Amino acid sequence: MKIGRIELRELQMPLVHFFETSFGRTTTRRIVLLRVDADGLTGWGEVTCGELPFYSYETPDTAWHILRDFLIPWTLGKDWAAPGDVELRFRPIRGHNMAKAALENALWDIAAQQQNLPLAKLVGGTLEEIPCGVSIGIQTSIAELLDKIEREVAAGYQRIKVKVKPGWDVNVLEAIRTRFPRILLMADANSAYSLADLAHLKEFDRFYLMMIEQPLGWDDLLDHAKLQKQIATPICLDESIHSADDARKALEIGAGKIINIKLGRVGGFTAAREVHDVCRARNVPVWCGGMLESGIGRAHNIAMSTLPGFTLPGDVSASKRYWEEDIIDPEVTVSAQGTIHVPQAVGLGYTPNLQRIEKLTVRKEWFE
Ligand code: OSB
Numbered sequence: 001m002k003i004g005r006i007e008l009r010e011l012q013m014p015l016v017h018f019f020e021t022s023f024g025r026t027t028t029r030r031i032v033l034l035r036v037d038a039d040g041l042t043g044w045g046e047v048t049c050g051e052l053p054f055y056s057y058e059t060p061d062t063a064w065h066i067l068r069d070f071l072i073p074w075t076l077g078k079d080w081a082a083p084g085d086v087e088l089r090f091r092p093i094r095g096h097n098m099a100k101a102a103l104e105n106a107l108w109d110i111a112a113q114q115q116n117l118p119l120a121k122l123v124g125g126t127l128e129e130i131p132c133g134v135s136i137g138i139q140t141s142i143a144e145l146l147d148k149i150e151r152e153v154a155a156g157y158q159r160i161k162v163k164v165k166p167g168w169d170v171n172v173l174e175a176i177r178t179r180f181p182r183i184l185l186m187a188d189a190n191s192a193y194s195l196a197d198l199a200h201l202k203e204f205d206r207f208y209l210m211m212i213e214q215p216l217g218w219d220d221l222l223d224h225a226k227l228q229k230q231i232a233t234p235i236c237l238d239e240s241i242h243s244a245d246d247a248r249k250a251l252e253i254g255a256g257k258i259i260n261i262k263l264g265r266v267g268g269f270t271a272a273r274e275v276h277d278v279c280r281a282r283n284v285p286v287w288c289g290g291m292l293e294s295g296i297g298r299a300h301n302i303a304m305s306t307l308p309g310f311t312l313p314g315d316v317s318a319s320k321r322y323w324e325e326d327i328i329d330p331e332v333t334v335s336a337q338g339t340i341h342v343p344q345a346v347g348l349g350y351t352p353n354l355q356r357i358e359k360l361t362v363r364k365e366w367f368e
């Protein structure tokens with residue numbers, strides 16, 4: 001695969017509703033897209049970082065810098081045998097996994113087209129339909145949250161995840177369980193607690209949650225292991241897992257029982273498949289996390305969710321939950337059973353809408 005041209009663009013995409021986590025509120029996404037042309041084919045990648053360095057240190061501007069000044073020059077003009085080969089080339093750069101993933105994943109898109117395969121098949125997927133859940137942010141009132149949950153359950157989503165933080169947690173879970181005693185429910189704290197909150201976190205056990213996601217430090221494993229020994233609710237790790245090695249260490253010390261895999265956080269399909277394999281070898285379930293992606297990142301998430309270890313519903317949901325109009329055709333839709341039918345077409349399985357992308361673009365730079 002000889003890389004002829006790479007284009008970087010930043011899109012501004014307003015969310016249909018603000019999304020709030022323990023670290024802040026997002027109303028408009030700044031999405032960096034990458035278009036790669038090779039051997040007469042085109043592949044697309046998305047940088048999934050937040051606007052501000054709160055989920056991780058990456059931002060659209062750090063990703064633009066790392067891509068423009070390092071990853072793109074290292075990739076351009078070279079002939080790559082397999083998309084995973086760039087992962088090895090990118091390794092000297094510590095971190096910046098979301099920038100790396102955008103470029104590597106675009107090459108996977110091209111490789112799928114070259115081999116006449118749907119992307120899901122190329123990455124080793126087996127599922128033809130994937131189970132979907134939703135992530136619901138912190139709302140302005142509990143009543144509003146309950147209404148949202150009701151709507152998502154009615155739409156068919158298989159599990160509900162709510163964001164929690166000190167002051168919006170036990171009271172909220174109590175209200176949810178009173179109204180919806182039987183739904184599959186989980187909570188995501190995005191590192192809002194510490195071990196000093198142990199007594200408080202123990203109270204979560206009475207809501208029989210499927211899991212609590214990343215209760216403690218964003219780079220911690222050890223305290224999560226200490227916490228897991230003292231609570232019944234399974235811990236799921238998100239922020240702390242950047243590689244297959246992190247996953248192995250986490251499972252070895254008992255820092256959690258479930259892992260959320262995000263393509264951007266681990267650096268692309270190669271690393272994500274390795275994390276999946278580490279978990280599968282230990283019978284640890286995984287699911288696909290989301291980062292409020294546009295259709296491009298969403299399509300990559302769908303492909304990854306078809307690997308056999310993805311046994312739990314992910315945060316991969318319909319385009320319309322986030323966007324008035326997505327940038328792919330068709331948009332991602334979810335069935336009344338809360339599943340996404342994996343596209344069988346070659347490559348991404350969704351067509352980037354170039355006119356719409358152009359309209360939303362606020363900056364563009366290309367390299368030949
Ligand atoms: O922690 O999973 C998270 C969104 C932005 C940053 C972090 C997270 C999230 C979500 C949303 O929970 C998942 C989605 O894209 O629907």
Ligand code: MG
Binds near residue numbers: 214
């Ligand atoms: Mg999370």
